[in-house]
Amino acid sequence: MTAIVFEGEPITLDEGETVLDGLLRLGHSIPHGCRSGVCQSCLLSATEIDKVANAQTGLSEAQKQLNFFLGCQCLPTEAMTVARVDADVSRIKATVMEKTQLNDQVWRLRLTADLDYRPGQYVTLWRDENLARSYSLASTHEQPWLEFHIRHYPEGEFSSWLVESLSKDDTLELNGPLGQFFYTAQSEDPMLMIAMGTGLAPIWGIVNEALMKQHRGPIEVVVGAKQAKDFYYREELGALQAQFDNLQVHWLSLDSDSPETANLYDYCQSNFSQLSDHKVYLCGGTSFVKKLRRYAFMAGASMRDIYADTFIAFGGEPG
């Protein structure tokens, strides 16, 4: 018999009983399927990584780093603490440190809050009990703030509140971090990162973390936008590119004079046609991510090396 703690509740597992079976026996609702470590439905997270390492077969590098494991494969021999993945809904207070307009549509918000995260993950920001939106973290640990790139939708309730009403020193609440979109590559791995619009936010965070961790493999960053005037952080990325030989940034807009750079999908297919052994990061809208994921996979990237972050519409409402 082994005692474990599940989301604060002490649970005693029977001899030879997996974590999944124990939780189900006690009536907890845990998604599950094959019970063979294959379907990955019963993903859980643990506080202590060394105790679940043998229940992580088949998981992605990001999932392993987040201490995720498969409940159906885990037979604990000593006490451990487990929870559902992304179960943490407790909110913390954040204070507005800076709010800056980057272009016609995009605002940069910097908050101070005590949050442990990986650049590229996302948090949910709350205006009040009824209104919340998720945004990706563009900052790195070296910066004493959390940075977000927020697109202003004139019809969007949250972004309009943020642009029109929120000011320095105001406080708001956030919860997270969430998601598996962060730097997990080995130093020599080639990386291809493709962002549409404010999809640049997590990618900016990940690029900075990779370079700070002395990533040595080539990093190609492709930034797409409808119009060239929608780009932001051109100077910042240019400065990074000047500083690091292995970083190359490509700016592609639909209104480009050059037909060669007007179509992001074609551009990637012809310039990055061989992606085996690459780590690929994609961030943008649903159809963008879907199309690019297929391209990256067909170009040879392994499915587990393709990381995707998709903008979510909250209840179908604009941001």
Next chain:
Amino acid sequence: MSIYEKIGGEAAVDAAVDIFYRKVLADDRINEFFDTVDMESQHTKQKAFLTMAFGGPNSYTGKDMREAHKNMKLTEDHFNAVAENLVATLQDLNVGQEEIDAIIAVCLTVKDDVLNV
């Protein structure tokens, strides 16, 4: 020793699943069925399927197979196309003909469920 162990266990499935899924997506006879599915979860299902076909640990049942392919109006040609892609994948990985035959024999046991007949 099961075929699963013989050809290298989970590592073999990992190597096979990307190649197999890529072939399926490139095959105009069947790729329309995959246009609307989420690639990541489909990839996980493909892995479960291959694990089963290789005789590895699984709890795939005929009922799952039947349910998953319901209302897709699949024909014998579709089934054969998938099987061909699987054979080509195994050949790419230098799996012996004897093992390939055994793997296809496993696939044939779920054929009626897949076709919902």
